[in-house]
Amino acid sequence: MANSETLVPSFSDFPEDVQLCILSFLTPADVAAFACTSKRLVSLCRSDHKLWFSLCNRRWGSKTQIKKWASGKITFKRLYKFLSEHEGLIGFWRRSGHGRNDASSLPPLVFFEWGPTFITGSRVSPSRDGDYSVTKAPFLFLSVNSSGERVGFLDPECRLELSDDLVGIGELGLWENELVPINVSFMGHCHVVIEENRSCSNSPQRVSSYGNLRGEENGVESGSPPDRLMSEMYQYFANRTSPCGDRAWRRQRRREKERQGRRKWEPEHFVKIVNCSPTPSRPLQGLWKVGICYNMNLDFFLVTYDIIGGIACRRVGDSSKPFSGYAPVFWTSNTTFVEPPFSPEEQYIYDSRIHLHPPTSDNKVVSRILCINSSYDLVIADLPGSTVNPRQVEGRIWQYENGTFGFGFLRDNYIIDLKHIAKDGNLLDINAAL
Known part of the structure; x- marks a missing residue:
C-alpha cells in the first residue's frame, strides 16, 4: 500500500x-x-x-x-490605540490628597465605566434613604476625535445629560458656560491626575500657559511651549531694562495672578482601588457597602489581603480626615475559617446578636466563621474607651451562603452586614443623582 x-x-x-x-x-x-x-x-x-x-x-x-466613536470618522487603528491606553481607567478610584475643589462636599469614590462612545467617570456616594442603595452622578467624560486626539471635559455640577456624540459638544460652544476641558494624566498604572486643560481651543479666555501677556498686548503670537517660553523671557528682560520696567513687570505678574484666579478646576489626584471583587481564594476581598453602621448611615469599606496572608478592612473615606486611610476597622492575621457544624458557644454568639438594618431579601444562612480583632482599640491609643482586653477587641465575621458577610465584636450585641457594591463591572442598587 x-x-x-x-x-x-x-x-x-x-x-x-x-x-x-x-x-x-x-x-x-x-x-x-x-x-x-x-x-x-x-x-x-x-x-x-x-x-x-x-x-x-x-x-x-x-x-x-x-463603530460610533468619533461619529465613525476615526480609523479603527487610532481607536485601538486610544482604547488600549485608557482601558486602565475602568474601575473604582479614590480621591487622594487635599484638593481645593470643595473637597469636603465631594464623595471620595469615583467609578469609571464604558459608555456607548466615551468613557465616563461618576461620583459614587451612599444614598440618604437609609438603605443599601448608592447615588451615581456622572461628572467626567473622555472620548476621542477623528484625528485620534483625546477629548475630555468635566461637569463640576454633574448636570450634563449623556449623549452619544460627546465630541460635538465642544463644537457647540458648551465649554464656556458649563463644562471644563480637562486632561487625564497617568502616573503609573494606579495613579491619575485630572487637571484643567488651559490650552484647549474651546476653553474661554485662552491665555498662554506660561503666563505671558495676551498676544494683542505683546505683539507676539502664542505658539508652541518653547516659543512661548522664549517670548516670556524676551518680555521679562525688555520690561526690566526699559524705563518704568519694574512697573511693567509688576503689572505682568498681577495679570498672571488674575489668570490663575480664573481657573475653574484645581488638579485632583486619584488612586485606583485594585482587587475590588471577591475570588474563591479571597472570599472577603473587595469593595463593600457596609450598612447600616453605628450612626445608621451607609458606608463604603475596602477589605484587602496582605502579602503575609492577613486581612484588613478600612473605611473608604476622605484622606483628609483623621484615621480614614490607615486605621483598619477590623483585622486578622489568621485567615482560617471555622467550618460547620459550629460549637454551641459560636452558635450562641451569632444568635444573640441583631442585624443592623439587614436587607430582607438576602439569605442569612451562615456558611463559615472567622475570628477578627478591632484595630481601632489596639492602634489608636488616644481613642476614648480604648482597651487591650481581648474580650473587648475580639470579634467575628459570619460569611453567608450568598457570598456576603457580616461582622461584629463580642463587646457589642449587633452585626453589621455587608453587600456587594458592584457585580461584573456594574454598580448595584443605583439611585438617581440628586
Missing part, C-alpha cells in the same frame, strides 16, 4: 473571515511581525476596516459601540 502524506493547509488557504478571526487574537506588535512573513498578507494586516475593526471589536465590542 502506497504511503500517503497528510496535507496540512497553510494560513493563506483559510477564507478571509477565518483569517481575520485568528488575527483578532493578536496584539499590534504580533500583527506587525506577522505582516513581515508574506507579501500577500501585508494588505490584510494593513486593512483598517477589516483587521483593525476585528481587533477593536473582539476586545471592546461587548462593552462599547466601536
Whole structure:
C-alpha cells in the first residue's frame, strides 16, 4: 500500500473571515511581525476596516459601540490605540490628597465605566434613604476625535445629560458656560491626575500657559511651549531694562495672578482601588457597602489581603480626615475559617446578636466563621474607651451562603452586614443623582 502524506493547509488557504478571526487574537506588535512573513498578507494586516475593526471589536465590542466613536470618522487603528491606553481607567478610584475643589462636599469614590462612545467617570456616594442603595452622578467624560486626539471635559455640577456624540459638544460652544476641558494624566498604572486643560481651543479666555501677556498686548503670537517660553523671557528682560520696567513687570505678574484666579478646576489626584471583587481564594476581598453602621448611615469599606496572608478592612473615606486611610476597622492575621457544624458557644454568639438594618431579601444562612480583632482599640491609643482586653477587641465575621458577610465584636450585641457594591463591572442598587 502506497504511503500517503497528510496535507496540512497553510494560513493563506483559510477564507478571509477565518483569517481575520485568528488575527483578532493578536496584539499590534504580533500583527506587525506577522505582516513581515508574506507579501500577500501585508494588505490584510494593513486593512483598517477589516483587521483593525476585528481587533477593536473582539476586545471592546461587548462593552462599547466601536463603530460610533468619533461619529465613525476615526480609523479603527487610532481607536485601538486610544482604547488600549485608557482601558486602565475602568474601575473604582479614590480621591487622594487635599484638593481645593470643595473637597469636603465631594464623595471620595469615583467609578469609571464604558459608555456607548466615551468613557465616563461618576461620583459614587451612599444614598440618604437609609438603605443599601448608592447615588451615581456622572461628572467626567473622555472620548476621542477623528484625528485620534483625546477629548475630555468635566461637569463640576454633574448636570450634563449623556449623549452619544460627546465630541460635538465642544463644537457647540458648551465649554464656556458649563463644562471644563480637562486632561487625564497617568502616573503609573494606579495613579491619575485630572487637571484643567488651559490650552484647549474651546476653553474661554485662552491665555498662554506660561503666563505671558495676551498676544494683542505683546505683539507676539502664542505658539508652541518653547516659543512661548522664549517670548516670556524676551518680555521679562525688555520690561526690566526699559524705563518704568519694574512697573511693567509688576503689572505682568498681577495679570498672571488674575489668570490663575480664573481657573475653574484645581488638579485632583486619584488612586485606583485594585482587587475590588471577591475570588474563591479571597472570599472577603473587595469593595463593600457596609450598612447600616453605628450612626445608621451607609458606608463604603475596602477589605484587602496582605502579602503575609492577613486581612484588613478600612473605611473608604476622605484622606483628609483623621484615621480614614490607615486605621483598619477590623483585622486578622489568621485567615482560617471555622467550618460547620459550629460549637454551641459560636452558635450562641451569632444568635444573640441583631442585624443592623439587614436587607430582607438576602439569605442569612451562615456558611463559615472567622475570628477578627478591632484595630481601632489596639492602634489608636488616644481613642476614648480604648482597651487591650481581648474580650473587648475580639470579634467575628459570619460569611453567608450568598457570598456576603457580616461582622461584629463580642463587646457589642449587633452585626453589621455587608453587600456587594458592584457585580461584573456594574454598580448595584443605583439611585438617581440628586
